Amino acid sequence: MPAVTHGFPDPVTIAAQYLKKRGLTIFDRCWQHSHAESGIVAADQHALVVCHVTGRSAAEARPAADAITPDRIRQLRHHGEAWLTSHDPGTGHIRIDMITVTYDGPGGYTIEHTRGVG
Numbered sequence: 001m002p003a004v005t006h007g008f009p010d011p012v013t014i015a016a017q018y019l020k021k022r023g024l025t026i027f028d029r030c031w032q033h034s035h036a037e038s039g040i041v042a043a044d045q046h047a048l049v050v051c052h053v054t055g056r057s058a059a060e061a062r063p064a065a066d067a068i069t070p071d072r073i074r075q076l077r078h079h080g081e082a083w084l085t086s087h088d089p090g091t092g093h094i095r096i097d098m099i100t101v102t103y104d105g106p107g108g109y110t111i112e113h114t115r116g117v118g
Contacts, residue, residue, distance in 0.1 A: 011055030011101035047095040073118030
């Protein structure tokens with residue numbers, strides 16, 4: 001059962017479970033560097049994957065892509081580079097993904113995963 005945040009399950013926990021079920025290795029959750037945070041640092045067979053994770057209610061009408069800006073993409077890439085400097089996962093390629101968890105109602109949610117946003 002995911003942790004509950006503000007009455008909703010924690011979106012980072014849901015996203016990590018989703019990625020793990022799809023074969024990714026989860027290295028870090030909520031990894032902090034330079035006063036900023038990456039939702040998830042993971043890896044698939046080809047790349048280090050830095051995920052921006054957002055949670056929202058179904059009532060929010062804005063597109064999920066609006067949650068990530070060019071500045072945030074640059075920041076996430078910097079996080080990935082910093083993570084690679086302090087760890088050695090065996091890959092130098094970084095991919096930036098975005099996962100949006102939309103809460104549909106009590107106990108229900110939808111996951112939208114966009115690969116390679118930047």
